[in-house]
Amino acid sequence: MNLFAGALVLAALLAVTVGVGLALRWQQNRPRRLNPTEVVDPQRLGAESLGENATLLQFSTEMCGRCPGVHRTLGSIAGDRDGVMHLDVDLTHRPDIAKHFHVLQTPTTLILDRDGVVQTRFGGTPSRSAVELELARVTAEAGGA
């Protein structure tokens, strides 16, 4: 391969990588609204109870570099609001929970409403505003119903 062709392949590699990065970042801030069918049992996750109004359920592993950052964001969001609880579950030694919730990446964040029903799912590291917006929607819906 001559120098020009090599440079072309390199430029294509850069473009694809930037594209993948932008797509992944866009997807991380996109909440996926789920069919409210699953009710989470807090005992199974090693917690006493869930939040009164909503629960931010985070799944992490020991080898996850972005999980502590998401942990701080979610913890501070929950701390600012009454009745909102942040629950961080380490899946490193619990493949059964990972399988049950179909977790393929960490961090994964679920927003549960006051009844413990899974309403929203975020894969990856969502921004603070994306989580706050979705949390407001979940708590407002539950209050209005």
Add this chain to the structure above:
Amino acid sequence: MPESHAPKGIDPRGPRFAASITAVLLLIATFLALVGPSTARAATLGWFTYQPLDDSSFAFVADSWLLPQLSVAQRASDPAFVVTLVIALLFLWSVLSPRTAPWGALYRRAVAPRLAPPTDLEDPRPPRFAQGVGLAVTSIGLVLHLLGLPWALPIATAMAFAAAFLNAVFSLCLGCQLYLLLQRAGLVGRPAAV
């Protein structure tokens, strides 16, 4: 941090600084591999072995890759191989002794003092795991290159480059995703103690 047994935290900007340098080195290695013998055709040999009566052998030789025809020493002296070997050894260093690895040390000595102190500390285990993934990918490329497989080296360095670049620029961690998949396949981590 939820785990009480977690080791001492590190500045999370350190691994991203190291990933930017690694990404540049991997980009150089990919370019050298693309223009080197790894992707070269052995077209000239076809002319020498050309025999009018034996069309199939001509087609095979003229269409074949250069790399398998080189000796192992020639494959190992490819500049792309040397650069990738250095990168792989740096990965190995970061896995064995993250505290003394050169880019981390450079960050703590020269970069960190010029920045504001970190607002949060990070668990050092995930970046170390990511270095292990980088070591595995580049090592596979190096071994296949030595065995004479064309394109193995640039593909391996391009994959490692993509991971390092996403980490440095987008703060995305492919290792985190990979870890859970490996764990669910039962390859790493311990099963639930029920």
